[in-house]
Amino acid sequence: MAVTEGNSPFLRQCFVTATVGFNIIAFGCVIGFPAILLPQLDIEGSSLRLTKEEESWIASMLPLSVLAGNLITPPIMDRLGRKMTHYALTLMSLVGWYVTIMATNFEALVIGRICQGLAAGLLTTLRSVLIGEYTSPKNRGAFLTTVSLSQTFGVFLVHLLGSFLSWQKTALICVFLPFISLVMVIYTPESPSWLLTKGKYTECKENFRWLRGYGEEEELSDMVQARIAYEKAEIKESYVKQNWFRNLATITRKREFYKPIIIMVMSNILMHVSGASTFAPYATMILGLLMGPNANAYFWMVFLDSLRLVSNTFAVYVINRLRRRTMVLATGALSLVSHIALACYVYLKQNGWNYEAIWLPALLINLQFLAVGMGMVPMPQVIGGEIFPLEYRSTGGTISMAIGGGIMFVALKTFPGLIEKTGLYGTYGLYAVIISVNLIAMMLWLPETKGKTLQQIEDELRGRPLKVEEIMARESLQSNPIEIYKRKLSARRCSSPTIA
Numbered sequence: 001m002a003v004t005e006g007n008s009p010f011l012r013q014c015f016v017t018a019t020v021g022f023n024i025i026a027f028g029c030v031i032g033f034p035a036i037l038l039p040q041l042d043i044e045g046s047s048l049r050l051t052k053e054e055e056s057w058i059a060s061m062l063p064l065s066v067l068a069g070n071l072i073t074p075p076i077m078d079r080l081g082r083k084m085t086h087y088a089l090t091l092m093s094l095v096g097w098y099v100t101i102m103a104t105n106f107e108a109l110v111i112g113r114i115c116q117g118l119a120a121g122l123l124t125t126l127r128s129v130l131i132g133e134y135t136s137p138k139n140r141g142a143f144l145t146t147v148s149l150s151q152t153f154g155v156f157l158v159h160l161l162g163s164f165l166s167w168q169k170t171a172l173i174c175v176f177l178p179f180i181s182l183v184m185v186i187y188t189p190e191s192p193s194w195l196l197t198k199g200k201y202t203e204c205k206e207n208f209r210w211l212r213g214y215g216e217e218e219e220l221s222d223m224v225q226a227r228i229a230y231e232k233a234e235i236k237e238s239y240v241k242q243n244w245f246r247n248l249a250t251i252t253r254k255r256e257f258y259k260p261i262i263i264m265v266m267s268n269i270l271m272h273v274s275g276a277s278t279f280a281p282y283a284t285m286i287l288g289l290l291m292g293p294n295a296n297a298y299f300w301m302v303f304l305d306s307l308r309l310v311s312n313t314f315a316v317y318v319i320n321r322l323r324r325r326t327m328v329l330a331t332g333a334l335s336l337v338s339h340i341a342l343a344c345y346v347y348l349k350q351n352g353w354n355y356e357a358i359w360l361p362a363l364l365i366n367l368q369f370l371a372v373g374m375g376m377v378p379m380p381q382v383i384g385g386e387i388f389p390l391e392y393r394s395t396g397g398t399i400s401m402a403i404g405g406g407i408m409f410v411a412l413k414t415f416p417g418l419i420e421k422t423g424l425y426g427t428y429g430l431y432a433v434i435i436s437v438n439l440i441a442m443m444l445w446l447p448e449t450k451g452k453t454l455q456q457i458e459d460e461l462r463g464r465p466l467k468v469e470e471i472m473a474r475e476s477l478q479s480n481p482i483e484i485y486k487r488k489l490s491a492r493r494c495s496s497p498t499i500a
Helices: 009-032 034-041 052-080 082-102 106-134 137-162 167-186 192-197 201-212 217-232 236-240 244-251 255-273 279-291 297-319 324-349 359-376 378-387 390-445 454-462 468-478 481-491
Strands: none
Touching: 009 034, 009 082, 009 106, 009 137, 009 167, 009 201, 009 279, 034 052, 034 137, 034 167, 034 279, 052 082, 052 106, 052 192, 052 279, 052 390, 082 106, 082 167, 106 137, 106 192, 137 167, 137 297, 192 201, 192 217, 201 217, 255 324, 255 378, 255 390, 255 454, 279 297, 279 324, 279 359, 279 390, 297 359, 297 378, 324 359, 324 378, 324 390, 359 378, 378 454
């Protein structure tokens, strides 16, 4: 694949990022689709009626199948390559949407959600790797910010379409997003990093220069030399024979390993109970209970999606300039205040308060979404990229993602039951307690990571700097060609993303 004049490397990087972006938008549509589907199925005369239990499964099936997709992605990516994995997830997404369109019963809807979730699981693992390996370091940060923006736009888009169209027509339009991505994948190259691991040096160089031009030859040379040293290393066999389970048991006792995982668990809990997960599928239910039957729930749903999109965009600027702890605690406190205020408002309304103006609940729900867009969703991704030491990032990121998927499943599965048993004020009151407990824990445990190196963060988590013998051991390890090669590839990617 030769470099041609007239197409700048930047435009090519925009193209490959957009290829991933269409699938990310489709994933956002999958997240928000239950808010369109469930209310329309609940209308009198609907040919497909669901019980409350079945509705909760429609919403909560996604994180379980996403987790399954996460687990099968690494071997597929390593064996078949990034491009074939992209093909696979796009086709699976198309199948999921087509099954949903044709569904006439609960089982078909569940099968469609499972297919979409498996595709999303492949995507959430692949998307950061693809963007990280395809784009230049100087543009990579900007391209990576499109991940959360594209996903938020997808939620906004499906809610907007569903406000005017039936759920079948909405799903039919959503099919075109992965289809466009499928066509674009045909014209994208295979990842140079993956080609390098397979010893395809000529093709690796051609694809690297097609993506980057000739201005980043030093990085290409470093990658190739590190791979050659890796293949020639005599210690390769002993490295492969190490007992993985024994190594895992050893590192789980290290503060610099288990403390970041605990912090990420708390971050995921804050994200999922703040409304980031529950609002997208249950938006019309929440808005109906909060604003009353006369309010236009679809209008407010789209309006709040727009607010989240704007606040996500603004967060890119703010997070770059403020301390991490400041962002987490400030947006967490705003989320806590909005939950308490919403719980009190609904409780008073149900106990005789006759104030009917819609501006007050609208203001409170807007404050909640401002907290979600500014910090509750983006901050776990930022923290996850900085909190794990490089040598534990893969293992720690996988464990964190698995736990995050479990938390999201619990939040989505239990939400309708909590509403039915305790009302909206009881559910928001419980969430306020959970948010306050986790905020206090984050205040005590979360280190400030902005402007610090990974080694400084690791020392702070450990509670002490490395000892001399540990430094010598690490320096010895860094002279290992295998470790050098792994670190060079790892440094070109970003951390595992979270689902929201």
